[in-house]
Amino acid sequence: MAQTTPNHTQTVSGWAAHDSSGKLTPYTFKRRENGPDDVTIDILYCGICHTDLHYAKNEWGITMYPVVPGHEMTGVISKVGSNVKKFKIGDRVGVGCIAASCLSCEFCQDSQENYCEKLQFTYNGIFWDGSITYGGYSKMFVSDQRYVVHIPESLPMDAAAPLLCAGITVFTPMKDMDLIHSPRKKVGVVGLGGLGHIAVKFGKAFGHHVTVISTSASKEKEAKERLGADEFIVSKDPQQMQRHRRTLDFVLDTVSAEHCIGPILELLKVNGTLSIVGAPDKPIQLPSFPLIFGKRTVKGSIIGGIQETQEMMDLCGKYNITSDIEVVKPDDINHAMERLTKNDVRYRFVIDIAQNNTKL
Numbered sequence: 001m002a003q004t005t006p007n008h009t010q011t012v013s014g015w016a017a018h019d020s021s022g023k024l025t026p027y028t029f030k031r032r033e034n035g036p037d038d039v040t041i042d043i044l045y046c047g048i049c050h051t052d053l054h055y056a057k058n059e060w061g062i063t064m065y066p067v068v069p070g071h072e073m074t075g076v077i078s079k080v081g082s083n084v085k086k087f088k089i090g091d092r093v094g095v096g097c098i099a100a101s102c103l104s105c106e107f108c109q110d111s112q113e114n115y116c117e118k119l120q121f122t123y124n125g126i127f128w129d130g131s132i133t134y135g136g137y138s139k140m141f142v143s144d145q146r147y148v149v150h151i152p153e154s155l156p157m158d159a160a161a162p163l164l165c166a167g168i169t170v171f172t173p174m175k176d177m178d179l180i181h182s183p184r185k186k187v188g189v190v191g192l193g194g195l196g197h198i199a200v201k202f203g204k205a206f207g208h209h210v211t212v213i214s215t216s217a218s219k220e221k222e223a224k225e226r227l228g229a230d231e232f233i234v235s236k237d238p239q240q241m242q243r244h245r246r247t248l249d250f251v252l253d254t255v256s257a258e259h260c261i262g263p264i265l266e267l268l269k270v271n272g273t274l275s276i277v278g279a280p281d282k283p284i285q286l287p288s289f290p291l292i293f294g295k296r297t298v299k300g301s302i303i304g305g306i307q308e309t310q311e312m313m314d315l316c317g318k319y320n321i322t323s324d325i326e327v328v329k330p331d332d333i334n335h336a337m338e339r340l341t342k343n344d345v346r347y348r349f350v351i352d353i354a355q356n357n358t359k360l
């Protein structure tokens with residue numbers, strides 16, 4: 001356990017799940033001392049990503065309990081190491097999913113640490129010193145400076161927190177498709193949750209025609225009125241799906257549960273691309289006919305590199321894009337998790353970790 005690592009002497013309070021019930025309880029643990037390349041962050045807010053739920057309940061079968069989830073944290077720097085030049089005490093910063101990478105492979109060299117084979121996550125990872133990583137459902141975090149980004153002054157720290165995972169995860173595949181600068185395209189977003197609603201906002205900010213594809217007809221009004229979506233397809237309605245066949249250039253699938261992507265592929269034009277970012281515990285069903293008849297591509301994408309994350313943050317600062325959030329107190333984490341299980345969130349829970357009542 002991390003507690004036995006020699007320089008892990010800082011006591012931190014947080015919240016951990018201890019078994020597959022996923023129930024979180026207060027948990028005290030140790031973090032490393034602030035090293036020469038580290039910054040220490042007093043955490044203000046942490047988003048609740050669906051991935052936290054997958055881990056808390058061991059849905060992917062890889063959880064090392066006790067797990068302190070949280071990889072959408074914002075806060076203020078309280079200590080900097082002697083090698084740190086980019087950050088100073090008092091800076092408003094954020095940390096997402098990355099705690100460590102090898103620093104020398106082609107992906108690390110190319111600012112694509114997210115594809116490093118030795119990538120270690122903010123929680124449930126193994127840090128360079130062999131300790132298990134603990135995430136942002138805690139009062140304080142120590143991060144290597146390489147994995148920290150600045151939060152633009154114009155963005156509130158609570159609504160900016162989800163950008164650190166949900167935001168970058170949907171930004172990168174759009175950037176890969178050149179959607180940031182391309183002429184107007186027809187973009188589809190499947191699943192209107194934490195990731196999906198930010199994807200709609202990005203799609204609109206970059207000037208595209210955005211269609212939401214959802215199982216819940218009840219989300220149509222707010223998808224259009226609140227998030228600015230142009231069209232809404234109820235995926236359970238075969239007639240609606242049929243009417244929109246071959247209409248979209250690109251579709252992003254953010255669904256957290258097992259589903260068949262055949263009907264979604266049919267919505268793509270010939271040569272269109274479906275990018276999958278959702279991570280259900282069971283395999284996605286991929287029938288070959290809609291793939292071969294439309295020469296379509298299915299690809300995946302995981303979060304983004306740190307340089308890209310800063311680029312996205314700065315763009316969000318410029319376009320004033322944040323997540324729609326519901327702020328909860330730490331005592332309400334379990335209730336929020338239950339609601340997330342039932343898809344009852346508009347659109348991201350954010351834990352008010354510091355509860356200091358100051359809007360930063």
Ligand SMILES: NC(=O)c1ccc[n+]([C@@H]2O[C@H](COP(=O)([O-])OP(=O)(O)OC[C@H]3O[C@@H](n4cnc5c(N)ncnc54)[C@H](O)[C@@H]3O)[C@@H](O)[C@H]2O)c1
Nearest residue numbers: 050051191192193194195255256257277278279302303343
């Ligand atoms: N690729 C990555 O880097 C990355 C990063 C973050 C999250 N994720 C994964 O993305 C998924 C979504 O995360 P989130 O935080 O947005 O979750 P969320 O719970 O906020 O949203 C998921 C959405 O999927 C919808 N949905 C659930 N079951 C469905 C079904 N059977 N059919 C259609 N829609 C369904 C829900 O209504 C909801 O709108 C999770 O699996 C998460 O682990 C991946």
Ligand SMILES: [Zn+2]
Nearest residue numbers: 049051165166
């Ligand atoms: Zn996440």
Ligand SMILES: [Zn+2]
Nearest residue numbers: 102105108116
């Ligand atoms: Zn690497």
